[in-house]
Amino acid sequence: MRRLFPVTDETAARDSGGGPGTAGADGADREWGLEELAAAYAYPSGSGPAGPEPWLRANMVSTLDGAAQHDGRSQPISSAADMRIFGTLRALADAVVVGAETVRQEGYRPARAREDFAALREAAGQGPAPAIAVVSASLDLDFSLPLFTSPLVPTLVLTGAAAATDRIAAAEKAGVQVVIAGDGMGVDPARAVRALADRGLYRLLTEGGPRLLGQLVAAGVLDELCLTVSPMLTAGDAQRIAGGPPVAVPRRFELTSLLEEAGFLFSRYRRT
Numbered sequence: 001m002r003r004l005f006p007v008t009d010e011t012a013a014r015d016s017g018g019g020p021g022t023a024g025a026d027g028a029d030r031e032w033g034l035e036e037l038a039a040a041y042a043y044p045s046g047s048g049p050a051g052p053e054p055w056l057r058a059n060m061v062s063t064l065d066g067a068a069q070h071d072g073r074s075q076p077i078s079s080a081a082d083m084r085i086f087g088t089l090r091a092l093a094d095a096v097v098v099g100a101e102t103v104r105q106e107g108y109r110p111a112r113a114r115e116d117f118a119a120l121r122e123a124a125g126q127g128p129a130p131a132i133a134v135v136s137a138s139l140d141l142d143f144s145l146p147l148f149t150s151p152l153v154p155t156l157v158l159t160g161a162a163a164a165t166d167r168i169a170a171a172e173k174a175g176v177q178v179v180i181a182g183d184g185m186g187v188d189p190a191r192a193v194r195a196l197a198d199r200g201l202y203r204l205l206t207e208g209g210p211r212l213l214g215q216l217v218a219a220g221v222l223d224e225l226c227l228t229v230s231p232m233l234t235a236g237d238a239q240r241i242a243g244g245p246p247v248a249v250p251r252r253f254e255l256t257s258l259l260e261e262a263g264f265l266f267s268r269y270r271r272t
């Protein structure tokens, strides 16, 4: 892993013929420890309970030709380094917001407590693992799965006020915290972010999928995008990372960080 942007003294020295980077230099191609990754992806300081402003970042992977999945999953277009960053981003989050279709297709399980991040989470006043917050209108979810019955911290389901009462009852029976964040069937993204913050969940991470991310973009609630560009081409008609109706005016983001490993680019953009 090496840092390509922002350009540091170490990166510049290496680019101007300084030879292989010195140990510990950002620009050197070497394996980064989880602590370093956690520091590189730290949430802005105002986005904790002391802020208290929520911060919503997305973590997505895309091929060179824009596919957000292959054979219905993101794993084939990911890499070991991508999964390390995926795990790090989870470890920094209070809650992981995810669309119901991704939960169904990727077979979501509860977030694990990671020994490597235990001290960091404790210092940040966080529980042992992030809560998973599933966004669903239909509540067509298998509430007998471990994601709902045996998470370390209770799983949340965000839904609309018109959701079927028997499905709400089934969710609650499994131990799920049902959060109403919309007047009809659907969830209003801004209301969802506020409802999570009201529960002390400020450092938010969404793992998509594309239909959910498109709505978060359209509603203007996405603060940051951590985008992995996978050096692969898949052709076909896979979804892009964000779907749904286009926004009237493109949302502008600025690059804050770019890492590289084995041809995979790990970018970090925040809204301007």
Ligand SMILES: NC(=O)c1ccc[n+]([C@@H]2O[C@H](COP(=O)([O-])OP(=O)(O)OC[C@H]3O[C@@H](n4cnc5c(N)ncnc54)[C@H](OP(=O)(O)O)[C@@H]3O)[C@@H](O)[C@H]2O)c1
Residues within 6 Å of the ligand: 059, 060, 061, 062, 067, 068, 069, 072, 073, 074, 098, 099, 100, 101, 102, 103, 105, 106, 135, 136, 137, 138, 139, 140, 159, 160, 185, 186, 187, 188, 189, 207, 208, 209, 210, 211, 212, 213, 215, 239, 241, 243
């Ligand atoms: N490349 C990546 O980084 C990445 C990341 C994640 C997922 N993926 C891939 O993306 C695919 C799934 O993504 P997707 O776009 O089809 O689905 P998705 O966004 O994961 O989930 C869509 C579902 O979420 C619920 N939902 C979304 N917006 C809602 C709202 N405003 N109110 C209430 N419920 C709402 C609905 O659930 P109900 O149907 O239950 O009502 C909807 O059917 C999978 O193939 C997965 O592998 C790729």
